[in-house]
Amino acid sequence: MGSKLANKKVNDLTRRQQDRDGKRIGYELLAFAFFVFLIYIIIVNWQRNEDVKLEKEMNAETATVFGKTAEKHLFSGITYIILLQPELLEKTVLQIPKDYRVAVSQSEFEALEIGDTINGYSIQGVFYTLSELKYEDKWFYIVLCLVGIYPLGYIMYILFKIKKVEEFISRLDFGLGVIMYTVFWGGLIVFLLFMYREMAADLKNGYEKFYGKEYIETVATITDHYNYHGSGRDPQQYYYLALTYQDGSGERFYLTKEVRRNTYLNYLDEQLLIKYKKDNPYNAFAGETEKKDVFNFLMTVKIWLHFLVIILTLLLSYALFLMNRKRRTGSYRK
Numbered sequence: 001m002g003s004k005l006a007n008k009k010v011n012d013l014t015r016r017q018q019d020r021d022g023k024r025i026g027y028e029l030l031a032f033a034f035f036v037f038l039i040y041i042i043i044v045n046w047q048r049n050e051d052v053k054l055e056k057e058m059n060a061e062t063a064t065v066f067g068k069t070a071e072k073h074l075f076s077g078i079t080y081i082i083l084l085q086p087e088l089l090e091k092t093v094l095q096i097p098k099d100y101r102v103a104v105s106q107s108e109f110e111a112l113e114i115g116d117t118i119n120g121y122s123i124q125g126v127f128y129t130l131s132e133l134k135y136e137d138k139w140f141y142i143v144l145c146l147v148g149i150y151p152l153g154y155i156m157y158i159l160f161k162i163k164k165v166e167e168f169i170s171r172l173d174f175g176l177g178v179i180m181y182t183v184f185w186g187g188l189i190v191f192l193l194f195m196y197r198e199m200a201a202d203l204k205n206g207y208e209k210f211y212g213k214e215y216i217e218t219v220a221t222i223t224d225h226y227n228y229h230g231s232g233r234d235p236q237q238y239y240y241l242a243l244t245y246q247d248g249s250g251e252r253f254y255l256t257k258e259v260r261r262n263t264y265l266n267y268l269d270e271q272l273l274i275k276y277k278k279d280n281p282y283n284a285f286a287g288e289t290e291k292k293d294v295f296n297f298l299m300t301v302k303i304w305l306h307f308l309v310i311i312l313t314l315l316l317s318y319a320l321f322l323m324n325r326k327r328r329t330g331s332y333r334k
Helices: 002-058 106-111 130-147 149-161 163-172 175-211 261-266 291-298 301-329
Strands: 060-064 067-072 078-083 101-104 117-123 126-128 215-229 237-246 252-259 271-277 280-286
Touching: 002 117, 002 130, 002 149, 067 280, 078 106, 078 280, 101 106, 101 117, 101 130, 117 130, 126 130, 130 149, 130 175, 149 175, 175 301, 237 261, 237 271, 252 280
Parallel strands: 067 252
Antiparallel strands: 060 117, 067 078, 078 101, 117 126, 215 237, 215 271, 237 252, 271 280
């Protein structure tokens, strides 16, 4: 009887060990598959970026300015746009084909007049300015660094599992281990700082809307409207109104304004009260805000991303606190 119980315990322990080994292998295969996927994404996008650079060098062009408009985003930021074909000013920017418009910097936008020519490059049939390509290039490297955090961490994990590498790092005692530790945490900190910069810009935009000074109220005519559903995993619906209005001197401006659902439905075929910055008429906001607008605003994907960044910051701060306690006392507990 005793031998049967002992054999059963041994079999149970063996089975549990096999289950743990199976799960460990499954997790390691999943981690490796994710590593390969991200490396593939990095290589493909790097090659595309190099192809764009090559095509840019071979296809310098000039285009004529037929109109000037802008897109005011729901959160922070204004995109200044030059129209390369006539009779497009009263349309929403998103309904204008990409080869009929080009984004420029604010300084370029203010310097250009109707009938001027603008230098740029034709890439896959679409006209780009140098400033637009530099902007996209900057974002490419930012995203590349963020995507590369996991592959770098995975390589570090594999290296630490090699006994000779572990012994080598242990002999160094400081240098390489600290460098790897710094790269990993440095990447996370850079990511959080970038997200907090975006958050600060959005908070400033919100403050300007409700408490900003030197704003002028006027009534804008809605000339077009457009809405679409986000692609992929983006469940959000986006709403845009094309506005035209005049400043105090009689100069006419054209703007595509992203709005919330309630504003879009209530003012679809009417005029809209807006207020714009005295020194920049394209920095405009809807003049009235209702409770439904506030609710729609809080339900946006970007707001939830801000909340997630705050939660991630708290979790990382707590993790650092526990690691420091472990270093001082030898335990994560008090």
